[in-house]
Amino acid sequence: MKSLAELQAIKERARASVNIRESADAQTKVLVGMATCGIAAGARPVLNAFVEEVAKRNLQDIMVTQTGCIGICQYEPVVEIVTPGQEKVTYVKMTAEKALRVVNDHLVNGNVVSEYTIGANAIGAK
Amino acid sequence: MFRSNVLVCGGTGCTSSNSEQIIEKLNEEIKAVGLEKEVNVIRTGCFGLCALGPIMVVYPEGAFYSRVTVEDVKEIVGEHLLKGRIVKRLLYQETVVDDNTTKSLNETKFYAKQMRIALRNCGVINPELIDEYIAQDGYAALGKVLTEMTPQEVIDLMLASGLRGRGGAGFPTGLKWKFAAANPADQKYACCNADEGDPGAFMDRSVLEGDPHSVLEAMAIAGYAIGATQGYIYIRAEYPIAVKRLQIAIDQAREYGLLGKNIFDSGFDFDIDIRLGAGAFVCGEETALMTSIEGKRGEPRVRPPFPALKGLFGKPTVLNNVETYANIPQIILKGAEWFKSIGTEKSPGTKVFALGGKITNTGLVEVPMGTTLREVVEDIGGGVPGGHTFKAAQTGGPSGGCIPAKLIDTPIDYDNLLAIGSMMGSGGLIVMDETTCMVDIAKFFLEFTVDESCGKCTPCRVGTKRLLEILNKITSGNGTLEDIDKMEELCYYIKENSLCGLGQTAPNPVLSTLKYYRDEYEAHVVEHRCPAGACKALTNYTIEADKCKGCTLCARNCPVGAISGAVKQLHVIDTNKCIKCGVCMEKCKFGAVVKK
Numbered sequence: 001m002k003s004l005a006e007l008q009a010i011k012e013r014a015r016a017s018v019n020i021r022e023s024a025d026a027q028t029k030v031l032v033g034m035a036t037c038g039i040a041a042g043a044r045p046v047l048n049a050f051v052e053e054v055a056k057r058n059l060q061d062i063m064v065t066q067t068g069c070i071g072i073c074q075y076e077p078v079v080e081i082v083t084p085g086q087e088k089v090t091y092v093k094m095t096a097e098k099a100l101r102v103v104n105d106h107l108v109n110g111n112v113v114s115e116y117t118i119g120a121n122a123i124g125a126k
Numbered sequence: 127m128f129r130s131n132v133l134v135c136g137g138t139g140c141t142s143s144n145s146e147q148i149i150e151k152l153n154e155e156i157k158a159v160g161l162e163k164e165v166n167v168i169r170t171g172c173f174g175l176c177a178l179g180p181i182m183v184v185y186p187e188g189a190f191y192s193r194v195t196v197e198d199v200k201e202i203v204g205e206h207l208l209k210g211r212i213v214k215r216l217l218y219q220e221t222v223v224d225d226n227t228t229k230s231l232n233e234t235k236f237y238a239k240q241m242r243i244a245l246r247n248c249g250v251i252n253p254e255l256i257d258e259y260i261a262q263d264g265y266a267a268l269g270k271v272l273t274e275m276t277p278q279e280v281i282d283l284m285l286a287s288g289l290r291g292r293g294g295a296g297f298p299t300g301l302k303w304k305f306a307a308a309n310p311a312d313q314k315y316a317c318c319n320a321d322e323g324d325p326g327a328f329m330d331r332s333v334l335e336g337d338p339h340s341v342l343e344a345m346a347i348a349g350y351a352i353g354a355t356q357g358y359i360y361i362r363a364e365y366p367i368a369v370k371r372l373q374i375a376i377d378q379a380r381e382y383g384l385l386g387k388n389i390f391d392s393g394f395d396f397d398i399d400i401r402l403g404a405g406a407f408v409c410g411e412e413t414a415l416m417t418s419i420e421g422k423r424g425e426p427r428v429r430p431p432f433p434a435l436k437g438l439f440g441k442p443t444v445l446n447n448v449e450t451y452a453n454i455p456q457i458i459l460k461g462a463e464w465f466k467s468i469g470t471e472k473s474p475g476t477k478v479f480a481l482g483g484k485i486t487n488t489g490l491v492e493v494p495m496g497t498t499l500r501e502v503v504e505d506i507g508g509g510v511p512g513g514h515t516f517k518a519a520q521t522g523g524p525s526g527g528c529i530p531a532k533l534i535d536t537p538i539d540y541d542n543l544l545a546i547g548s549m550m551g552s553g554g555l556i557v558m559d560e561t562t563c564m565v566d567i568a569k570f571f572l573e574f575t576v577d578e579s580c581g582k583c584t585p586c587r588v589g590t591k592r593l594l595e596i597l598n599k600i601t602s603g604n605g606t607l608e609d610i611d612k613m614e615e616l617c618y619y620i621k622e623n624s625l626c627g628l629g630q631t632a633p634n635p636v637l638s639t640l641k642y643y644r645d646e647y648e649a650h651v652v653e654h655r656c657p658a659g660a661c662k663a664l665t666n667y668t669i670e671a672d673k674c675k676g677c678t679l680c681a682r683n684c685p686v687g688a689i690s691g692a693v694k695q696l697h698v699i700d701t702n703k704c705i706k707c708g709v710c711m712e713k714c715k716f717g718a719v720v721k722k
Binding site: 001002003004007010011013014015016017018020021023025026032033034035036039044047048051052055063064065066067068 | 127128129130131133164166185186187188208209210211230232250251257258260261262263265266269273382383384388389390391
């Protein structure tokens, strides 16, 4: 170890794996439905895409976690984003690609991606 | 990138209840469902709630599982990790809220009043990975000290912080460093006292098992401040997990160049080696400890000269306790003002206590100085279990004394405890209820000091032995009132004439119980009665005539055939035959057997 910069580099690299242990009290929660229906519909790559993107962008105060079946199995993979003081947003028929856009638009910039929400995709919505 | 972290406690407590096997099984089950790239299993240090071990915490949810068994692992993996359904029946019940949701661990009674500085990384990081320590600002304090501060500035900061030695006596750490720095020498040493010997104390062990790098970092800082290039950690061989993790930590720090030559390109060299102790209590005394490191028989010597002038190998040495060191990196990073804002005026900061005895939440807690004993015992500790009442708390182990129930609202700090006849000690806190006999407790600690006295000086070697003999006489019902007075006089003699701290404090358990519970001593002597019913020689079992149904259960279970009586007739215990094992009382369904 020859400099503080070297120490800082190790810290930043290691931070990502330790961060998750402080996210239990995070404000914003990203809940990915991971019951049998969700997993069968491909929820796992969606969950992993969220985890990786949030870590890559070093977003703080966000907890990406899994949840059980919320009862709308035909719309799986389902992702809910809960922020205190705001209405819960439910995204349906998610994919890993869609997840990246949700991170960018919704989590970073605060704009709900309306076209992926259950409102836009419900049967008879159009 | 892992989406979930499973933290399993790898402290000595949880390891003894199979946490190693749980980790193995976890890895196996996670592999079986194909999650090995998504879920990371981490062995951490102690979470503190040892009574509920083995403990497992799953992040990001922060689900706190307690008393996990190997059989539960499959369910946790299948339900929680695979399907996202928290296994409620295994959660620490305090975290489950009525409306079927869970609350954060920091809101539970056990953790809410705690403040973790020395233990901040215990139960958070993997102690065997230096990167995780660095992620938590590890070695940043050493970096700051070596690149921005002069040794004098470090000492001034330590003086300003008011940090006092956590080993028990509470000597200001900054002052110790200042003295050692002021003595010029070709070689100096910065050592760590990890010879934790008090019965019931395990704070230092937990810090070393859960966050060994914090101690290494602080020792290097101490070395820089006083001009030492070599450090020794004196640790007892009875702590195999702590020794192993320390060695791993030292190796990793050397590999990263955080120990060794020219650290942070500052020209400062520092290295650390471990020295194992064989478990003698006296080796926790600083001069005996250093004699032992030198390879000689662990016996204390007269002070002065103090170690700051002539310590290890006759060179200026600072010796600090594990917990003291664990506080230092935080003080360097956050400043003296921050540290002084915690705790009381004369005892800033926090103190770690090992809660034991008659208490619900046996474990490790860290609270700001000045927290009352009531808060520690009732709120954090969860009170005395089994419907019993709090009688006293013993602090400071064999060197300390009792805090009786009437003083439960005393704010705990160095000076308050000394004022009421106890001492902080290293932090063992043993809770006692009304079934504990105070004479018996004093006897227990005296047995310990008689065993552990090194024998070098007469007051300690002979005095403690005589003291124990008088205590034995009293607990067997043969004492006289004169014995009590004689014993008290002997206590002061031993205190004033012993060579080292061991003898000087050995009579404390007797003196403090005499101070608050003299009536119990007198009951033993005058009435030949043990009020708590703990001293076997003074208690008798009898059967109450109106309650006995003549079921014969007691007679059939008595191992020595001391109970006689026909079916449906009153039974009688022959006190000459009775060995006072208490089986009859345990077996009787009608509560007819009583202890008097």
